[in-house]
Amino acid sequence: MRNVAIIGVGYTPVFVSKRKDVNIVEMISESVGAALNNTGLTPDDIQAVTYGNMQTFEGVNLPHLWTSDHMRALNKPTIRISTGGTTGMSTLQAAYYYVASGMYDLVMAVTWEKQSEGDSQVGLSGIVVPEAMTMVQHGMDLFSGKGMGFGGGGSTGAASYQAMSYLHHSGASPEHIDKMAALERSNAALNPYAHLRKKTTVEDVQATPMVAFPLRFGHTCPTSDGATTAIVASEEMVNKLTDGNVAWIVGLGSATSDPCTANFLEGQITDPAEQMPAKIASEKAYKMAGIEDPGRELDMCEMYNGFAHQSLMWLEKLGVCKEGEAHKMLDAGALNIEGEMPTNASGGVFSTNAIGASAMNRPTECALQIMRKIEGGHQIPKKIKKALSHGWGGMFQYVTVMVLADEPVSS
Amino acid sequence: MAFEMGPETRQVQGMWDISTYRYRMEGGGVRLLTEAMKEKRIKGVRCNECGMVYVPGPTYCRKCFVDIDEVVEVEDRGTVMSYCVELADVRGNPRETPLISAMIELDGADSWFVGAVVGIEPEEASVGMRVKAVWAENPVGSLSDIEYFEVLEE
Ligand SMILES: [Zn+2]
Numbered sequence: 001m002r003n004v005a006i007i008g009v010g011y012t013p014v015f016v017s018k019r020k021d022v023n024i025v026e027m028i029s030e031s032v033g034a035a036l037n038n039t040g041l042t043p044d045d046i047q048a049v050t051y052g053n054m055q056t057f058e059g060v061n062l063p064h065l066w067t068s069d070h071m072r073a074l075n076k077p078t079i080r081i082s083t084g085g086t087t088g089m090s091t092l093q094a095a096y097y098y099v100a101s102g103m104y105d106l107v108m109a110v111t112w113e114k115q116s117e118g119d120s121q122v123g124l125s126g127i128v129v130p131e132a133m134t135m136v137q138h139g140m141d142l143f144s145g146k147g148m149g150f151g152g153g154g155s156t157g158a159a160s161y162q163a164m165s166y167l168h169h170s171g172a173s174p175e176h177i178d179k180m181a182a183l184e185r186s187n188a189a190l191n192p193y194a195h196l197r198k199k200t201t202v203e204d205v206q207a208t209p210m211v212a213f214p215l216r217f218g219h220t221c222p223t224s225d226g227a228t229t230a231i232v233a234s235e236e237m238v239n240k241l242t243d244g245n246v247a248w249i250v251g252l253g254s255a256t257s258d259p260c261t262a263n264f265l266e267g268q269i270t271d272p273a274e275q276m277p278a279k280i281a282s283e284k285a286y287k288m289a290g291i292e293d294p295g296r297e298l299d300m301c302e303m304y305n306g307f308a309h310q311s312l313m314w315l316e317k318l319g320v321c322k323e324g325e326a327h328k329m330l331d332a333g334a335l336n337i338e339g340e341m342p343t344n345a346s347g348g349v350f351s352t353n354a355i356g357a358s359a360m361n362r363p364t365e366c367a368l369q370i371m372r373k374i375e376g377g378h379q380i381p382k383k384i385k386k387a388l389s390h391g392w393g394g395m396f397q398y399v400t401v402m403v404l405a406d407e408p409v410s411s
Numbered sequence: 412m413a414f415e416m417g418p419e420t421r422q423v424q425g426m427w428d429i430s431t432y433r434y435r436m437e438g439g440g441v442r443l444l445t446e447a448m449k450e451k452r453i454k455g456v457r458c459n460e461c462g463m464v465y466v467p468g469p470t471y472c473r474k475c476f477v478d479i480d481e482v483v484e485v486e487d488r489g490t491v492m493s494y495c496v497e498l499a500d501v502r503g504n505p506r507e508t509p510l511i512s513a514m515i516e517l518d519g520a521d522s523w524f525v526g527a528v529v530g531i532e533p534e535e536a537s538v539g540m541r542v543k544a545v546w547a548e549n550p551v552g553s554l555s556d557i558e559y560f561e562v563l564e565e
Binding site: 013059131134139140147165258 | 556
């Protein structure tokens, strides 16, 4: 396979709860325009476009085709990818496959969500409606908890089982979730492309209402409007078009387990906090990247965390530290922007969640950190040579991983 | 960041009625389970290859990818594998009393059954606690025939 690099990133000017001034195609166009501006490329230079957003969240079909002109995809191949929370990274991985295979040299990956125009609860319900309705017919009661009914808090309700199991097995306390939440929200305050930008203390988090213990309102992500575009290039194009300040995609992986939440009809057999796909996908990515000791060799991490306990959990599941060690790293300050393993310097999904773009914003944040092109105050001071980005979604079961580096892996 | 949002544009209401869709579900394992529940019993399906016991049972093993049809009965008591304390209901309205919602591995099963644990304060709940089903007086073959679970003193 050929070496592939991210050569440029384009965000919408802001990620907020409601972009009332633009419609969907206009918002996507902003991000695509920014990526072309930042790379000095024109639409003619781009050979193929991959495109990602959530199915049903805005209740629209075939958006990759009716936005084709606004995303400058005319006369080019385009494909829509929708893998749940991981959509953004899956879309970038698809662009990588195009270039790594040798089929194209310059490919653009466009990801977005405009949640203010849709209803993410309806989108999420759509995942389980047929099964849940069948169970309701057989006596499931979503209100009382009778009949295998669980529904309190929607997505938070399901995540709270994961959080509790994680706390039990890791030895972390609910206060560690508060602490991680405060750290990431405070990081987001420095990031102009974050949605919830407020310096936050542990006390601020603890003052928010409990949704489903152990998760509070202050542990959950917002719903955001925003789009992110990344342009990937072959090594030949990197040499021809850039000054060499790019971020190389040196390893990637993805894996699914069985659905480990809401598997009503056929028996849930997997602990939602087990997350074996994270181990499988990251081992594949580390091997490609030539990484033997992730905890030592990685310089930063960007985790997909719809809920604040997850950053800690992923550090363990992705082998950055041993099981039960992440909260100790947090206590030691290692996860701070100035720490040994800065984690979610961007503020994470937990602070900004335009879902289709959320797993894209992890590798793009890593790329911009490597290129030292971070806008705002969250540039990690040390040189970033290798960075880990991660996506998560589906029915708590699908994981994507991408390792970025300042140099390609020599083959 | 000097970005300022432009003037607000008009919004129109859309509608997509998912109640017009018609799903047909297999659900054989659920029927097996609810039939057994009429007699205050819990039945699932075991895989002959790996021994995995599922409640409700699928028609194939999700670990070995082989068809499975061996019916087994499991206990109505088990171990709490995880739980949460729901303070709001599915519509987001506050509950009068918090509900302990638990994922329970029934003795003899490998899958997790969901149920409310009643009779203890949320602070007393823990992963690993042992619980037992409390059945409706007159079960009718509904998943709701298990009213709730109570903590088991062993
Ligand atoms: Zn089996």
